[in-house]
Amino acid sequence: MTLPQDATIVLDIGKTNVKLVLLDAAGEVLAEQRSPNTIVRDGPYPHHDTERIWEWMLDGMQSFARQAHVSGIVPVTQGATAALVDDEGLVLPVLDYEYELPASQQAHYAVERPPYSATHSPLLPAGLNLGRQLVWQSLAFPRQFRRVRHILMYPQYWAWRLCGVPASEITSLGCHTDLWQPSRKQFSSLVDRMGWSRLFAPLRPAWAPLNVLKPELVLRTGLPSDCRVLCGIHDSNASLLRHLSSSTPPAVLSTGTWVIAAAPGLPLDGLREQADMLANSNALGQAVPCMRFMGGREFAELAGSEVEPCSIADLHSLIERGTLAVPSFSSAGGPFAHRAGFIKGPPPSSAAQRYALATLYCVLMSDYCLDALGVNADGAAIVIEGSFTANPWFARLLASLRPRQQISTTDDSSGTTCGGWMLHHWRRTPTSRKKIATPVQLPGWDDYKQQWLKVLL
Incomplete structure (x- = not known):
């Protein structure tokens, strides 16, 4: 053979x-x-x-x-x-x-x-x-x-x-x-x-x-x-690599233990030290505005050890009851690392609802970071890499909050493997297998976000 x-x-x-x-x-x-x-x-x-x-x-x-x-x-x-x-x-x-x-x-x-x-x-x-x-x-x-x-x-x-x-x-x-x-x-x-x-x-x-x-x-x-x-x-720069060849690079959410929002092409003058905003250097040496939080670690803290994916009914139940997870659930960086996280409202009643609350929380935090970086123009694309691509609701919930932007996920669940391959085959771009996220119709989702922001800020 x-x-x-x-x-x-x-x-x-x-x-x-x-x-x-x-x-x-x-x-x-x-x-x-x-x-x-x-x-x-x-x-x-x-x-x-x-x-x-x-x-x-x-x-x-x-x-x-x-x-x-x-x-x-x-x-x-x-x-x-x-x-x-x-x-x-x-x-x-x-x-x-x-x-x-x-x-x-x-x-x-x-x-x-x-x-x-x-x-x-x-x-x-x-x-x-x-x-x-x-x-x-x-x-x-x-x-x-x-x-x-x-x-x-x-x-x-x-x-x-x-x-x-x-x-x-x-x-x-x-x-x-x-x-x-x-x-x-x-x-x-x-x-x-x-x-x-x-x-x-x-x-x-x-x-x-x-x-x-x-x-x-x-x-x-x-x-x-x-x-x-x-x-x-x-x-996280390996995750960014496949997008650098685009004439208008998308914003990238690299998800794993850390969730890192990267906004190639945007200026650095809006970065704020107190919010854990930073400039990374990409593989080409260009400065990239970024903001991050320990999303994977916080998701695990909220979801608990008994992981059970949720249904849309679980998401709707938490939104209807006004159950909010307010940051932060990790002290290792992020815009609210100096705060102790808490749950406001009736607590989740099952493993599936804990998964739902963790999902809602990470979507809202990602949305907050993208807004803070200035990724809010009409038509600006956002690509999600890494472990959260396996969550059936994460991309769709983010797409619902940002209807004027295309939200998509890649096929690389690690967010890094493709970038490593590209370094070995430099100047070759792999076949793109992005999946465009369809916004989920979830009554009260926008109001829930506003309630979360009110408690947060």
């Missing part, structure tokens, strides 16, 4: 799950493996279990090598994460960005960090500003930090382990790190002030092949010796 040729492996590391996906030359998924992204609680601080991911990934690649001739590997990962390495490997574990860094360090970092006007990176809780992580690590672990040869963004760490070539890349650098100035396409003053310029490897495009797979990994996995390892990309 002839194996499919020119296949791609995408390593997709999100906050909640790790995926390994095998795609053929046309971008069709041939195989997929998943594993939880676990956090190790011992050691100097909570950190990612990189060695478990590494062994799991190599085992998966060995399986994929028997199913196709793989010519490229693309790392795609979460943001706010970096690896400190010397020539041998990690000098400190890869810190979990949800770790609450010592409060005593906060005042010190407030002096060091660049102004929002330069970075468009809002001051965020825990370690969501990568610069704060690095400053704390340099002060708390000076002996180890002196050994650092490279500060690698998380996609480039995995590329380095696979092929041995260090690189930097702008989508991870420009993701609320305080390390990058998206408008100027250069490092921020923090990098110079801390003396880190020498620690960042040369900038490479996300689609650049860095090297072929290390010989010992060829033996371990059975992958071809000419299999190339690409530089890699930040996950």
